[in-house]
Amino acid sequence: MFSSIPKKFPAIVFIIVSLANLACFSGRQGRGDTVKIQGAGSSFVNPLMQKWVSEYGNINPNIRIDYQSIGSGGGVKQTRDRTIQFGATDVAIKDEEMKTADGEIIHIPVILGAVILTYNLPGVEKPLRFSPDVIADIFLGKINRWDDARIRAENPEANLPPADITVVHRSDGSGTSAVFTNYLSKVSPEWKERVGEGTSPSFPVGLGGKGNEGVTGQIKQTPNTIGYVELAYAVKNKLPVAEIKNRAGQYITPTFETVTNAAAESLADTPADLRVSITDAAGANAYPIASYVYVVTYKDLPDGRNGKALVDFLLWGINDGQSFAQPLYYSPLPQEMVKRATAKINSITHNGIALRAETTNVQ
Amino acid sequence: MSSNPNENILTGERFGAAAKKTNNILGDRIFRVVLTACGALILIIVAAMIAVMTQSSWLSIQKFGFGFLTGQTWDPIKGEFGALPFIYGTIVSAVLALLIATPISVGVAIFLVEQAPKSLARPMAFLVELLAAIPSVVYGLWAIFVLAPLLRVYVQPFLQQTLGFLPFFKGTANGIGMMSGGIILAIMITPIITAVVRDVLEAVPVTQREAALALGATRWETTKIVLANANSGIAGAIVLGLGRAIGETMAITMIIGNRPEISASLFDPGYTIASVIANEFTEATGELYLSALIEMGLILFLVTFIVNGLAKLLILSVSRQTAQSQ
Numbered sequence: 001m002f003s004s005i006p007k008k009f010p011a012i013v014f015i016i017v018s019l020a021n022l023a024c025f026s027g028r029q030g031r032g033d034t035v036k037i038q039g040a041g042s043s044f045v046n047p048l049m050q051k052w053v054s055e056y057g058n059i060n061p062n063i064r065i066d067y068q069s070i071g072s073g074g075g076v077k078q079t080r081d082r083t084i085q086f087g088a089t090d091v092a093i094k095d096e097e098m099k100t101a102d103g104e105i106i107h108i109p110v111i112l113g114a115v116i117l118t119y120n121l122p123g124v125e126k127p128l129r130f131s132p133d134v135i136a137d138i139f140l141g142k143i144n145r146w147d148d149a150r151i152r153a154e155n156p157e158a159n160l161p162p163a164d165i166t167v168v169h170r171s172d173g174s175g176t177s178a179v180f181t182n183y184l185s186k187v188s189p190e191w192k193e194r195v196g197e198g199t200s201p202s203f204p205v206g207l208g209g210k211g212n213e214g215v216t217g218q219i220k221q222t223p224n225t226i227g228y229v230e231l232a233y234a235v236k237n238k239l240p241v242a243e244i245k246n247r248a249g250q251y252i253t254p255t256f257e258t259v260t261n262a263a264a265e266s267l268a269d270t271p272a273d274l275r276v277s278i279t280d281a282a283g284a285n286a287y288p289i290a291s292y293v294y295v296v297t298y299k300d301l302p303d304g305r306n307g308k309a310l311v312d313f314l315l316w317g318i319n320d321g322q323s324f325a326q327p328l329y330y331s332p333l334p335q336e337m338v339k340r341a342t343a344k345i346n347s348i349t350h351n352g353i354a355l356r357a358e359t360t361n362v363q
Numbered sequence: 364m365s366s367n368p369n370e371n372i373l374t375g376e377r378f379g380a381a382a383k384k385t386n387n388i389l390g391d392r393i394f395r396v397v398l399t400a401c402g403a404l405i406l407i408i409v410a411a412m413i414a415v416m417t418q419s420s421w422l423s424i425q426k427f428g429f430g431f432l433t434g435q436t437w438d439p440i441k442g443e444f445g446a447l448p449f450i451y452g453t454i455v456s457a458v459l460a461l462l463i464a465t466p467i468s469v470g471v472a473i474f475l476v477e478q479a480p481k482s483l484a485r486p487m488a489f490l491v492e493l494l495a496a497i498p499s500v501v502y503g504l505w506a507i508f509v510l511a512p513l514l515r516v517y518v519q520p521f522l523q524q525t526l527g528f529l530p531f532f533k534g535t536a537n538g539i540g541m542m543s544g545g546i547i548l549a550i551m552i553t554p555i556i557t558a559v560v561r562d563v564l565e566a567v568p569v570t571q572r573e574a575a576l577a578l579g580a581t582r583w584e585t586t587k588i589v590l591a592n593a594n595s596g597i598a599g600a601i602v603l604g605l606g607r608a609i610g611e612t613m614a615i616t617m618i619i620g621n622r623p624e625i626s627a628s629l630f631d632p633g634y635t636i637a638s639v640i641a642n643e644f645t646e647a648t649g650e651l652y653l654s655a656l657i658e659m660g661l662i663l664f665l666v667t668f669i670v671n672g673l674a675k676l677l678i679l680s681v682s683r684q685t686a687q688s689q
Contacts, residue, residue, distance in 0.1 A: 071645030097648070166537055171621030171638075173439075173646025195440070199646040202438040207539050207632050208621025210642060217507040217617070222515065222537050 033062045035309040040068040041075020041088035044113055044175055044230060045293045049088065051324050052317050059316075063309045072175050073199065079105070079296050085310055086297040090175020091182075091199065092275035093296060104299040106348070107274050108341050109292040110317055112331035114231040114259040115180045116289070117242040120219050121146065123159045124240075127253065130154065131245040132280070132288070136188030138226060139167055140195075141205035146224060154245075161224060168218045168227035171208025173199040179291040180228045183279035228289075231259065232329035246288045247280055256331040258287035264334035274337075274344060290331070297348070304350040311355045314345045413664065420658035422650055431658060437623040439643070444655035446662050448623035452541070452633035453666060456615060457608040459545025459629070460552055465601055467549075468556035475557075476564040477586050488561060495554035503617030506547040511538035511618060514546070519630060530627040542629035544619035548611055552604035559603060563596030564589060598678035605674055609667050612637040636663040 039049070046069035053065045067088075070078075075087030080101050092107055117130065130138075134150050137143040143150060146160045170177045181197040195201050209215035212233040219225045219239075231254050234241055243251040252258050265283030270276040280288050295314060301307030318341045322332040333341065346356040417424070423431065427444060434445015471491065475484045515538030522532045567589045575585040590597070612635075620632020621642065636659050647653045 073646040073648045076648065164535055166535070171616065172642040173644075175646075198440040199648065200439040200643050202436070202440065202623075206622070207537070208634075208642075210616050210621070214507070214617055217504070218511075218539060221507055221512055222539070225537075 035063050035306055037063065037065045037086070037306060037310050037313065038068075038084040039065065039075075039086040039088065039295075040070045040078055040084050041296075042072045042090050042175060042293055043069040044072075044090055044232075045088050045111060045330075047232075047328050048111060048324060048330055051328060052313075052321050055321070055324065056313055056316055060309075060312075063313065065313060071173065073173060076296060079298075082298070082302075085301070085306060086295050086314075088293060088295050090291060090293055091178045092277075092292075092294060101298075105296055106299045106344055107294045107296055108314060108318070108344050109274055109333060109337055110295050110314070110341070111293050111322075111325055112259050112263055112290055112333060113175075113179070113293055114254050114262075114287055114290040114331065115176055115183070115228050116231050116234045116239075116254045117226060117228055117244065118216075118219060118234055118239040119226040119242065120223050120240075121158075121161065122223055123161070126158065127241060127243050128155050128158060129243045129245065129251045132183075132187035135244070136184050136191045138165060139169075139184065139203065139205070140188075140191060141167075144205075163224040166222060166225045167203070167206030168209050168215050168222075168225050169201075169203045169206050170211070170215060170228075172210050172214075174211075175199065175291075175293075176212070176228065176230055177201055179279065180289060182277055182291075183289045186277075186280045231331075235329045244288055246284075246286055247282050248284045248286075250284050252285065252287045254287045254289075256326055258285055259290045259331035260334055262286035262288065262290040263292065263331075263337060267334065267336050270337075270340070274340060292333075299347065300349045300352065301355070302350075304355070307348065307350045308355045311345055311348050315342060315356075318342065318345070413661070416657055416661045416664070420654050420661055423654035423658045426651065427655075431655075432662070435623075435625065437639070439647070439649075439652050442649075442651055444651075444658075446636070446659060448625050449634050449636045449639055449659065450662065450666060451625050452544075452619065452623075453609055453635040453637070453663070454670065455541060456544045456548055456619065456633065456635055457605060457670070459541070460548030460608040461601065461605055463546065463549035464553045464556055464604060468553045468600070468604070469560055469597065471553070471557045472560035472564055473586060473590075475561050477582070477589070488558075491554050491557050491561075493554075494550075495558065499551065499611060499614040500617075502547055502551055503614035506543060506614060506618040507539075510547060511543055514538045514543055531629045534626070534628045534630045536630050539618055539620045539632060540628075540630050541619060541626075541633040544615045544633065544635075545629070547614050547618050548608045551611060551614060552607050555607060556600045556604040559600035560593070560597050563593045563600065566596070567592045598675065601678060602671055602674050606667065606671060609663070609670060610637055611635075612641045616642060636660075636666065 046067070049067040053067055056065065057063065072089035072091060075084075076089050076093055076097070078084045079087035080097070088110070090113065093105060098105060117135065119128065121128070130151075131154060134143060134154065137150075144165050145163070146165055147162045152160060178197060178199045181191070181195060181201045184195070185192040185197045195204065207218060209218045209227070212229045215227045215229050216233065216237060216239065219227050229239070241254060243253050246252050261283060262278050262281040265281045265286045266276060266278040276292070278290050278292065281290070297310065301310070318333060318338055322338070325332045346354065348355050423444065427434065431444065431446055432450070433447055434443070435447050436443045436445050437448065475488055479487065515536055519532075519536030519538065519542070523536060526532050571588060571592065572585050575588050580588070615635055616638035619634065619638065621634050621638060622632035623634045623639070624631065626633070640656055640659055640663075644656055647656055
């Protein structure tokens with residue numbers, strides 16, 4: 001009696017499992033034409049990537065793209081290890097890492113992001129204004145009072161409280177921190193010396209919040225705090241956003257336009273491999289804390305059919321796909337960068353033969 | 364309660380089963396093999412984890428050696444890694460949590476078993492178990508949005524005014540830090556400790572309570588006898604809670620401030636081992652950085668092992684003393 005249940009049970013489970021396997025397997029065989037592309041990386045670009053994947057899937061039902069939001073670092077690592085076909089990263093890969101990869105990796109800018117300063121100061125209505133040296137000194141802990149003369153000088157009308165400044169920064173490794181510290185390293189030699197730039201900087205002062213939501217939560221809940229978050233996140237959550245003085249001496253509010261401007265103004269200095277930092281950009285109407293999000297992939301792809309699909313997807317993304325950027329609070333690429341990125345994508349090869357050229361020949 | 368009847372029952376059963384002897388022996392063998400496999404699996408998993416983590420963190424172990432344990436700098440950009448602030452934060456937050464949670468949980472459990480009327484005990488016990496099922500990220504969000512402001516506005520200024528001369532209550536009170544971390548952990552481990560202690564107390568035979576009451580003991584004295592009997596079970600419950608407090612990641616990282624610093628003040632931010640791994644692992648680039656993070660995992664293993672061992676020893680000696688004093 002008792003023993004009959006355990007005896008039958010595994011048998012039933014076995015049958016169900018094998019049936020399920022069969023179903024999956026035959027399903028896969030049935031859709032033999034489907035090309036599967038796997039990508040992973042930046043969580044910042046994830047909402048846009050998912051939108052692209054689903055929109056592109058509607059146009060090309062035989063191409064299935066998976067994008068896993070595992071963080072830029074993981075995306076780069078898996079791309080290098082060739083476990084996925086493409087990665088997305090908020091920070092360009094460093095020279096040393098490029099050298100140790102087993103092939104040439106190319107960077108394709110796909111969209112723009114920006115980092116903004118937000119704060120919680122009850123009674124302050126108009127956006128605060130900061131110059132780069134003041135921001136650096138606040139995050140270094142050298143300016144630690146809101147009624148500091150240097151903050152007051154830039155914001156004469158603001159009702160600044162006589163209180164300590166509490167800095168809130170990201171505690172998790174993130175491209176947002178990397179872009180922000182890249183900016184600070186450019187504008188402050190002391191920051192560059194003491195802290196440097198990277199995804200997990202060791203901040204001299206402040207509290208760490210996990211993720212954009214952790215930083216925002218701590219800032220919203222604690223008066224007299226200041227911190228940095230992604231522009232997209234700030235817009236969605238209607239956070240107060242500071243105006244930042246750019247290299248041309250103008251105080252700039254971060255908008256899609258001023259962020260795209262920062263990229264456009266930096267085009268002259270953009271090297272051929274498109275790895276460029278656009279923080280502290282020149283130009284009167286350029287927001288200074290912005291960056292490209294890159295898709296990274298090997299220049300020569302091992303699988304021709306798969307590679308061709310990836311090339312087509314990326315070309316669609318930087319052209320037609322740009323229209324999905326603004327509704328999701330990303331800034332689109334400047335026109336000139338679309339051209340350069342297109343050329344970069346066209347240079348992707350399979351066994352030394354350009355994948356894009358191959359199709360034009362066939363057509 | 365002599366053991367003779369038990370033996371008789373046992374032998375009787377064995378004789379009765381003699382008819383199906385061969386079948387049963389085979390069954391017993393399979394049963395034993397399966398159970399041994401289950402036991403061995405745990406050992407294999409633990410050994411495999413230690414082996415893999417040691418191997419993956421070898422770069423960091425070689426580079427920093429013992430200094431990793433005493434180092435106080437954590438700077439991924441410059442490639443300097445030290446674990447001491449994290450070890451400190453992990454232990455202090457867990458101990459703090461235990462100090463708050465233990466008396467409350469044991470109190471709740473005693474109330475539920477010894478004092479509360481049945482109509483109240485059942486729904487309350489259910490609520491306690493419900494608390495244990497809440498995901499830790501929800502606790503973390505609650506901590507940011509409710510606990511932290513509460514501490515910042517009421518509790519911390521009060522502590523600073525009354526006990527501000529102590530080093531524990533100095534610095535800026537902004538509601539986020541070691542104290543909040545300890546409290547949120549305490550809230551999270553209370554349901555577990557309570558549930559286990561409640562079960563342990565319920566397992567103490569009613570006859571003992573009746574005997575004590577019959578001898579003229581008060582309710583308090585009766586409870587003391589019940590507690591003395593449940594000692595080792597309560598100790599187990601506390602160690603279970605400690606384990607959860609040390610390993611907790613999500614909730615505490617949202618509220619502790621994530622700052623690798625050793626400060627006596629409970630108002631200041633801290634950092635725990637589990638939190639730093641969760642925070643930095645996804646974006647860790649570079650061999651040494653990754654290797655250092657994995658070594659943190661190894662240290663967490665070690666810390667859990669040592670702290671659990673110490674807790675068991677401490678509780679054992681305390682329970683022996685109470686047993687002797689009775």
